[in-house]
Every structure is written in structure tokens, then in C-alpha cells.
Amino acid sequence: MERASPKRPRATGARIGLALSLALSACADVGPFVWVDDYRQGHVAPDAECVIAVGDVISARVYQQDAMSGRVRVREDGKVSLPFVDDVVAAGRTPTALARQLEERLKPFVNTPVVTVSIEETRPLQISVLGAVVRPGIFPATADLGVLEALAAAGGMSEYAQRDRIFVLRPTRHGRERIRFTYQALVRAVGAAGQFRLQPGDTVVVE
Numbered sequence: 001m002e003r004a005s006p007k008r009p010r011a012t013g014a015r016i017g018l019a020l021s022l023a024l025s026a027c028a029d030v031g032p033f034v035w036v037d038d039y040r041q042g043h044v045a046p047d048a049e050c051v052i053a054v055g056d057v058i059s060a061r062v063y064q065q066d067a068m069s070g071r072v073r074v075r076e077d078g079k080v081s082l083p084f085v086d087d088v089v090a091a092g093r094t095p096t097a098l099a100r101q102l103e104e105r106l107k108p109f110v111n112t113p114v115v116t117v118s119i120e121e122t123r124p125l126q127i128s129v130l131g132a133v134v135r136p137g138i139f140p141a142t143a144d145l146g147v148l149e150a151l152a153a154a155g156g157m158s159e160y161a162q163r164d165r166i167f168v169l170r171p172t173r174h175g176r177e178r179i180r181f182t183y184q185a186l187v188r189a190v191g192a193a194g195q196f197r198l199q200p201g202d203t204v205v206v207e
């Protein structure tokens with residue numbers, strides 16, 4: 001009598017190998033992050049000066065020089081044009097930094113110019129939602145928008161989303177900080193997840 005070929009152990013071995021591969025993939029390093037329950041606003045220097053953005057309306061006042069002063073909206077290229085000064089990069093700079101730049105540009109016209117810059121109108125708040133969501137994109141937001149509401153605006157998470165890998169990327173002085181959430185904590189409003197509010201510049205990413 002011929003013996004049957006031992007094929008079953010091979011198939012079982014293949015399945016074990018696949019399961020191990022998936023397990024290792026699930027345990028892959030997600031990079032540096034801080035859980036939302038451990039996050040403190042101090043990480044973002046709460047006293048930091050606001051940064052000018054595209055679409056903002058700024059006022060630049062030159063001391064005792066009304067003809068050189070002006071009120072202007074930051075163009076899509078991030079620049080502004082003011083009397084005696086053309087095409088100065090404003091987006092990404094603080095009002096103080098822009099004022100110092102304008103003072104340098106005005107020195108050929110005024111001895112020791114003194115410039116004050118302020119943001120009079122800010123662009124509407126928008127939040128980017130990327131990754132494993134139904135409709136990734138940029139969405140209008142209110143000042144009290146939470147992460148769960150941002151996910152809902154993007155149509156919810158896709159079938160491939162990992163429910164414990166929801167991140168908010170928040171700009172800081174030294175780059176970006178990754179704040180991690182779980183979907184369960186967001187839905188149940190457990191801990192800090194339910195109280196967390198998005199800020200201008202934040203990006204929600206679902207892995």
C-alpha cells in the first residue's frame with residue numbers, strides 16, 4: 001500500500017508563517033508618539049506667538065509714516081506687497097519676525113524705521129484628515145472640533161484602518177508632535193480623548 005504524501009504539514013506550516021508575518025506586521029514600530037492621556041499643552045509652548053498663514057489679513061504700521069503703512073491679505077504664494085516694499089514672504093513668520101524684515105527693507109527710505117505687524121483676520125480653520133479614512137482631504141472646522149468629529153467629516157475610517165493607530169500631528173517649535181488615540185477612547189470619551197480639541201495646523205492621520 002502506498003503512503004499518502006504528507007502535504008498537510010506543509011500547508012499548516014505556510015499558514016503559521018503567514019500568521020507570524022501578520023503578527024509581526026501588527027507589532028511594527030509606529031515611531032515616536034505621546035498618548036493623548038500623557039499629552040500636555042506645555043509641549044507646544046502656549047505662549048508662542050501666532051504664525052501668519054496664507055489667507056490671513058495683516059496690518060503693518062510704520063511709526064509716523066502713514067504712507068508706508070497698510071492692511072493686506074497674504075496671497076497664495078505666501079507673500080504680501082506693501083507701499084515701498086514688494087513681495088515679502090509673510091506666511092510661516094510671526095508678526096514680530098515680519099516686522100523686523102520690513103524694517104530692513106524700509107531702511108533705504110526711512111532712518112531707523114519702527115514697524116508693528118498684527119494679524120487682523122485669520123483664515124477659516126481647516127483640518128486635514130489623511131490615511132485610512134473614506135474621504136481623505138481638508139475640511140472646514142470650528143474652534144471646538146474634536147478628533148471624532150474630524151473623522152466623521154472624512155466619512156469615517158475605512159475597513160483597513162487600525163483602530164488604535166489614530167494620530168494628531170501638531171506643529172511645535174521643533175517640528176511636529178504625534179499624539180496617539182484609540183477609536184474606543186474617542187467613542188466613549190474616555191480620559192483626555194473626549195476633551196481634546198484640534199488646533200489650526202493639526203493633521204489627523206489614521207494608519
